[in-house]
Amino acid sequence: MQVAPPDSSVRRWTTDAVADEQRLDYWVGAICEAFLEMGCSSRAARRFDGELTSLPVADVVFNQVISSTQDVYRTPTAIARGGAHPYYLITxxxxxxxxxxxxxxxxxxxxxxxxxxxxxxxxxxxxxxxxCLSVQIPRFWAARWLAMPESTQARVAARDQDWGRMLSALCVQLGQQPLLARGYPAALLSDHLGALLAAALEPAVTSGLPASGRQALLERARDLMRQRLDEIGLTAERVAVELGVSVRTLHRCFTAADASFAGTLRRLRLEQARAWLAQPRWARVGVGEIGRLCGFPDPSHFTREFQQAFGQTPARWRRTTHG
Incomplete structure (x- = not known):
């Protein structure tokens, strides 16, 4: 039995809904329904606890899994019976x-x-x-970001190596609090995940541009992003189309500069908002409206991001700046 949470786009299963002796069977059905056909066993079968929350974000699905010890098997027979075969990013x-x-x-x-x-x-x-967080990734989405998505073996991004640190931090945060994803434009969050995945798993793959070309593309991208800061939900795909390059090329240029599209866009938006809050001619424009003009979807999101970046709320920053 699937338990319906208040947000209809979020699906949730919990073994609390069934009797003790039925819990493991229920859990096997839940993971097959949420993911795909798999076998599962557990030495804690007599008192198995499990909860699964599934949240779609653009083309991917974030799945939070909290449960007792278990062993999961994906067999050739199950593969032969299946249709789509997505990738799973597990942390x-x-x-x-x-x-x-x-x-x-x-x-x-x-x-x-x-x-x-x-x-x-x-x-x-x-x-x-x-x-854990298990991100369900369609094959077409993986091919958009990875030059070599298919492999006979799992690929690992270590938590303490290069871009793996950032990918790990994102997955751990969303694994513990998956509903945080609701605070960000879905397409932007999906792009950010794809860029980090590509940077962490394929660091040796370059955009094919010389260093001078990458720098020039970065400057053009930043200029375009500054011009379109007010567009809530601005994505790398839109910017890449306007610049006449592939999304992968654009993201790899940011990666080569030890940056990311999403991080750069956030920084540009916050810098613009801080500049406007300090200018007397913007004094009669509300804090929330300034945030909206800089591309933040709502005042609470703007306040949270601003305080995290600068150590105080936008309203306090304005008061301090104006004396």
Missing amino acids: QWRYPWQLRQGGRLLQLRPGDAALVDSAQSYELHFPEAVG
């Missing part, structure tokens, strides 16, 4: 776990992010418990 935030695919057993730490191809058999082992 545990608290417990170590194991992943076997393509004859290789990986020992993964909390925070490591692993990209698993459901078109290939795999095993997931959670010896202590499950507390």
